[in-house]
Amino acid sequence: MEKQIVIVGAGLVGSLWAVYMSKRGYSVTVYERRSDIRKAEIVAGKSINLALSDRGWNALEKVGIADEIRSELAIPMTGRIMHGTDGQLTYQPYGKEGQAIYSVSRGGMNSKMMSLAERSGNVKIVYNHACKGVDFEKSEATFLNTDTGKEIHVTADAIFACDGAFSAVRYESMQKQSRFSYEQRFIEDGYKELLLPANEDGSYKLDKNALHIWPRGRFMLIALPNEDGSFTCTLFMPFSDGKYSFDNLKSDEQVVEFFQEVFPDFYALMPDLVKDWNEHPLSALAIIRCFPWSYNKTVLMGDAAHATVPFYGQGMNSGFEDCYAMNELIEEHGDDWPTVFDAFQSERKPNGDAIQDLSIHNYYVMRDFVGDADFLLQKKIEARLSEKYPEKWMPLYSQVTFSSIPYKTAWDTGMKQEAIMKEIMKQPNIREIWETEELERKILAQLE
Numbered sequence: 526m527e528k529q530i531v532i533v534g535a536g537l538v539g540s541l542w543a544v545y546m547s548k549r550g551y552s553v554t555v556y557e558r559r560s561d562i563r564k565a566e567i568v569a570g571k572s573i574n575l576a577l578s579d580r581g582w583n584a585l586e587k588v589g590i591a592d593e594i595r596s597e598l599a600i601p602m603t604g605r606i607m608h609g610t611d612g613q614l615t616y617q618p619y620g621k622e623g624q625a626i627y628s629v630s631r632g633g634m635n636s637k638m639m640s641l642a643e644r645s646g647n648v649k650i651v652y653n654h655a656c657k658g659v660d661f662e663k664s665e666a667t668f669l670n671t672d673t674g675k676e677i678h679v680t681a682d683a684i685f686a687c688d689g690a691f692s693a694v695r696y697e698s699m700q701k702q703s704r705f706s707y708e709q710r711f712i713e714d715g716y717k718e719l720l721l722p723a724n725e726d727g728s729y730k731l732d733k734n735a736l737h738i739w740p741r742g743r744f745m746l747i748a749l750p751n752e753d754g755s756f757t758c759t760l761f762m763p764f765s766d767g768k769y770s771f772d773n774l775k776s777d778e779q780v781v782e783f784f785q786e787v788f789p790d791f792y793a794l795m796p797d798l799v800k801d802w803n804e805h806p807l808s809a810l811a812i813i814r815c816f817p818w819s820y821n822k823t824v825l826m827g828d829a830a831h832a833t834v835p836f837y838g839q840g841m842n843s844g845f846e847d848c849y850a851m852n853e854l855i856e857e858h859g860d861d862w863p864t865v866f867d868a869f870q871s872e873r874k875p876n877g878d879a880i881q882d883l884s885i886h887n888y889y890v891m892r893d894f895v896g897d898a899d900f901l902l903q904k905k906i907e908a909r910l911s912e913k914y915p916e917k918w919m920p921l922y923s924q925v926t927f928s929s930i931p932y933k934t935a936w937d938t939g940m941k942q943e944a945i946m947k948e949i950m951k952q953p954n955i956r957e958i959w960e961t962e963e964l965e966r967k968i969l970a971q972l973e
């Protein structure tokens with residue numbers, strides 16, 4: 526008999542995992558709380574594009590769907606363009622020649638993966654079924670059919686909870702277990718999305734192959750390109766406190782004044798600012814940590830296990846990497862689920878914690894430093910080092926974005942590099958000596 530697998534949530538991670546499990550020959554049923562997003566309109570103001578990078582691509586490649594996604598959905602962004610208040614633009618490449626991160630539509634990506642999962646023949650997606658909890662001993666999940674109001678109980682050989690940051694499996698069932706650790710931390714900042722439309726002829730108003738940032742210290746605006754010539758722009762800012770906070774931008778006049786003063790070049794391009802501002806929701810951002818991630822034959826994956834803030838663009842990528850890692854462990858241990866899940870959480874929990882630390886760290890970098898001349902010089906020195914001594918120095922951003930080095934290792938090495946560079950940048954004549962071999966030797970000696 527075919528082994529029955531249940532996946533809770535047909536989001537980004539759940540639908541990719543369905544492809545993996547179907548390819549392994551399991552009979553997969555995915556239960557999704559919402560209706561079929563391929564038939565629903567995408568809600569404006571709900572994060573419509575995401576940055577996909579190497580870890581995500583590796584996981585897509587493993588099941589042979591990367592090329593389809595690349596050709597249909599992905600726009601390469603080779604670097605950041607920083608927008609100063611004076612309209613000055615500064616470009617900083619993300620990595621080496623040929624390296625890029627990719628802007629993909631969240632809805633497009635999710636729809637595509639659901640279709641690929643269904644196409645595999647072993648996957649059924651059941652909509653309008655909200656998980657109400659799991660009985661770990663019986664390996665039985667309960668779902669509420671939101672159309673009929675009736676509950677159903679489903680047993681499975683294994684249950685994969687991919688139901689996102691506010692996971693019902695975690696909340697309803699794991700949090701009721703003794704010694705389950707749980708921490709939910711909302712940061713002080715929220716975000717609001719604005720849509721910068723295409724020009725009338727469909728062309729882009731900004732350079733299409735870059736991620737645009739307006740760094741302003743305590744807050745920032747970013748923009749990622751969409752396929753239709755528009756950009757999804759996101760303002761990250763404190764909810765309260767300070768002159769510039771969401772609480773202090775109440776009236777239309779205050780909003781207009783704020784954008785004119787702080788983001789003048791953006792304001793000049795944006796036709797429906799006040800309308801977008803009033804219509805789009807203000808959302809909160811949280812980091813959620815928990816442990817263990819598994820009980821018996823049920824396990825958490827993706828945001829359900831390690832939701833993070835979006836500043837490294839790694840939430841989806843790390844969830845996709847979970848799929849890759851879980852697949853390798855099934856390869857090694859077969860379907861001895863408690864053993865597989867135990868190995869999974871031992872390997873992935875330190876990396877989940879590390880990507881959360883990295884994400885917060887990168888928030889400060891993006892918000893406070895990317896427009897700073899010393900920061901840009903430091904990055905140039907690091908880029909030179911990595912070009913000349915790739916085996917000795919890989920910048921933190923590249924470790925996270927363009928490699929599969931475990932996040933935990935990237936975090937540890939990155940913090941060590943950061944401490945070295947902090948001292949190096951204090952040298953008063955750094956601008957004169959930054960390209961010298963003597964400086965390179967000095968930096969590398971400190972790695973030993």
Ligand SMILES: Cc1cc2nc3c(=O)[nH]c(=O)nc-3n(C[C@H](O)[C@H](O)[C@H](O)COP(=O)(O)OP(=O)(O)OC[C@H]3O[C@@H](n4cnc5c(N)ncnc54)[C@H](O)[C@@H]3O)c2cc1C
Pocket residue numbers: 533534535536537538539556557558559572574575576577654655656657687688689690691692693694716759826827828829835837838839840841842843844
């Ligand atoms: C503003 C913003 C920008 C981001 N940018 C990036 C980026 O650039 N790059 C990146 O890699 N990541 C980014 N992320 C993170 C990324 O969106 C998440 O990490 C990713 O969506 C996680 O996928 P998931 O499948 O685990 O969860 P989700 O995508 O949240 O999917 C969970 C699914 O489970 C369903 N569900 C929920 N509860 C139940 C239930 N009780 N029963 C059944 N189904 C249920 C939901 O309807 C949903 O379909 C960003 C996030 C935000 C908020």
